[in-house]
Amino acid sequence: MQINSFNSKIFIEPTIGAGLSEAIDSLAPSRIFLVSDENTHTQCLPLIEELLSGQKVHETVIGQGEANKRLETVVQIWNHLQEEGADSRSLVIALGGGMLLDVAGFAAGTFKRGIPLIHVPTTLLSMVDASVGGKTGINFNGYKNHIGVFRAPDYVFIYPAFLKTLDHRQLYSGWAEMVKHGMIQSQRHFERLMMTRPDNLPDGEMALLIRDSVDIKNYYIASDPYDKGIRKVLNLGHTLGHALESLAMEKNQTLLHGEAVVHGLICEYSLSMKLLGAEPTPYQQLRSHVSKYYPNLQVRADDFPVIRRFLMQDKKNAHESINFTLLENISKPLIDQFIEWDEIESCLRKVAT
Template sequence: MNSIASGSYEVYLEELAEAAINQHIKVKDYSKVFVLVDENTKQHCLPKLQKIVGPVVDEILEIPSGEENKTIQTCTTVWRNLSDYGGDRQSLLINLGGGVLTDLGGFVASTFKRGIDFINIPTTLLSMVDASIGGKTGVDFGSLKNQIGVINQPQMVLIFPDMLKTLDARQITSGFAEMLKHGLIKSSEYWDSLKTVDDYTHADYIRKSIAIKNDVVMEDPTEKGIRKILNFGHTLGHAIESYFLKNPEKSALLHGEAIAIGMILEGYLSHELKGLSMLSLEDIKTTFLQHFEKVDFSEEDVKIIVDLLKHDKKNTHGNINFVLLQDIGAAILDVKVPTPLFEKAFAYYNQ
């Protein structure tokens, strides 16, 4: 099977992806076809796309890579480019890049002329298994992640695993964190298989992760309930990512690196509050530390990170809501965590 149905669109893999995009563009007869890239995907991935779709692309729009550029200011530049190059409501925007680019490109497309079609072609492991699936689009607001955005579905998502060959090992490992998360929240069997696999970039594992996320999203497209389980590790993880991104004395962490820490911390909270066994907690910590370098957190770091939690977009009525684990493969929604436990969670991580 090389496609996964997701409501109004499909996720296509490998050869079927090539056929799908060409058929779609032919049938829709777009007035203009734009491709959004960054400097990396322009060099490494755009030539492959141009080979697949031929001369139908009218304009290449480029933005700088990096989470620090996932801003309204960057959106303004792309909106202006679309307008200057004659984009109208019958135009198509193809987002060729990682999670930052597909998030931002999807938001740009969803708001330009009150909405134009877009297609996501994720080029990192992280975006293939997570960011490009499910219709979440948006940008950061200052140091706060994903504060501005909409949920809007693409026309299709196209997965070309061979594009991963252009990435360095750190980027690949960052994506692996989200794959491990899919096992933790939904499938202990998948978790166990990933722990021992040599090549998790194989199309079969990518497809499995996409299928797990897609099943959750299909059940709850607008994140009113079960879809929240996809946020495991992200409440503390996003706060850590934001802190390291904006602190000039810290080296920025990739998304998956911050979320891996978040999953260890939230695993500890799960043990304290929801009965996750110590054996499972140690399994989670050991697995992530085998793949991700340990980060040192001072008392001051922890204080600032915990303070950032109050801005998390999942909060309601002033409450910080966590997704925790009852067991590996069994997640629980909307858990309130007593503040003193945060310090204990970091102490567990640090020890």
């Protein structure tokens, strides 16, 4: 399955095949650099090693986890490229989750003003989200994704086979972004995700669900590649999701991105019902799905002022109201909905412990 997206050719394949080596041949690189992290080096590289055989590959192994999404890691990659004589026709292959793709994409997009790049995403979140759309970057001075460039990879190879070694929470974190895709664009996709569990799904079925999600994300990227307007639809669940993520970080709790997003989706759908008359059935489906497969949200009423502070930091807000993407119904998104804090607080009360 092939999707063309923002200067990238995206291949979604139920089995790991020869596509990757053909893509490398078509780029005719002067040298090949592979960036992995300590987990993808051991768990994912062996699955594609055969496709790289016969080529000399220079590997940089970076540290795993969000804490490594920083300038020092980019410097580590730049140093390796320079030491091994990379030129403007050298290729970077990024093998990892969203953190690694963002960092390696940034390093490749800035080295000699940009060198060829292939993304091989290995988490579900990076397959349906981070590998698509050309956003790269790092965290800086405590601010997430504050430095970066748009740099779409030349190719993306999505192989669900990598998901076998991914832990349950990481898998469901990516699933949450797929649920969001269904909610903004496709009742059918949403319903299928509510009825399916990602664990032990055959690779062929997972590939089809991933394709539907990538198609939806790609629709908004094609309409607004540089994120100036309609691409904001993809923020559904993220306005509150980011505030919940920041709160968890401040309280030293572990909350994965998709876990924060899925609770953000619940709250924002509840706002959509109250303010835009969205139907209640999807809300019930989502709540029941989340209560079965996701950790409970550790938020209490005395956390609300902190959540409010995080929400107010967003520069898209106007005066005292906060800018949301909401839904008139499933697959009917509305951007730039400015909501007062009191409304938000009453929805948060429903999910607080």
